[in-house]
Amino acid sequence: DTAVSQTPKYLVTQMGNDKSIKCEQNLGHDTMYWYKQDSKKFLKIMFSYNNKELIINETVPNRFSPKSPDKAHLNLHINSLELGDSAVYFCASSPHRVGTPTDTQYFGPGTRLTVL
Amino acid sequence: DQQVKQNSPSLSVQEGRISILNCDYTNSMFDYFLWYKKYPAEGPTFLISISSIKDKNEDGRFTVFLNKSAKHLSLHIVPSQPGDSAVYFCAASRGGTYKYIFGTGTRLKVLA
Known part of the structure; x- marks a missing residue:
């Protein structure tokens, strides 16, 4: 009964490929996020x-394209994968609007993702 | 530009003793701080938070202290239990913005 789920858990692929990561939340939240945790943590x-609706794009290359078919899903599509894209990607959701001072996010x- | 720093990558504590995890920040505009706990192969989970109008917030075995003049916060776990073994991230945000800035985490190991 996972609140925020992501698939796949592991993804190994070659440079130049296109891949997608899916995220679903069953918490009824309106706000969803994508985070990247790099090798330096x-x-x-x-x-x-x-x-x-896209609210924030934190200067991410346009090879990364999020897609939200409905408010329970936020998928991340990555084109032309590069070595530097190797990282752990976390999806999160929140019951609050973006910018709420006392927000709590659920990850x-x-x-x-490993790019070879 | 590392605005939130957790300078201790790891910490080991005996079961039953106090665990103290530290976090320093550089941006004096931060006014809300959180601690997240992360087990292996899981996402971070919210633990406790504190607003800059307070200097202490307590929730069961977990207490967060905020020293605004020193730009320092700490998480105290008393008594520590083996199940507390995890990576702890502190995060900070400035009111009205969407952005949480996370530290790099401290791995706590509670020894039975």
Whole structure:
């Protein structure tokens, strides 16, 4: 009965390929996020969606394209994968609007992407 | 630009003793701070938070202290239990913005 789920859990692929990571939340939240945790363990926000609408794009290359078919899903599609894209990607959701000062976010288990 | 720093990558504590995890920040505009706990192969889970109008917030065995003048917060776990073994991230945000800035985490190991 996972609140925020991501698939796949592990993804190994060649440079230049296109891949997608899916995220679903069953919490009824309006806001969803994608984070990237790099090799130095920094967890950085990439995108935020509120009710299927893109709110934040944190200077991420346009090879990364989030898609929200409905407010329970936020998928991340990555074109022309590069070595530097190797990281753990976390999806998160929140009951609050983006920018709420006392927000609490609920994270998925992460997807470890390895680009060879 | 590492605005939130957790300078201890790891910490070991005996079961029953106090665990103290530290976090420093550089941006004086931060006004809300959170601690997240992360087990292997799972996403971070919210643990406790504190607003800058307070200097202490307590929830069961977990207490967060905020020292605004020193730009320092700490998480105290008393008594520590083996199940507390995890990576702990602190995060900070500035009111009205969407952005949480996370530290790099401290791995806590509670020894039975």
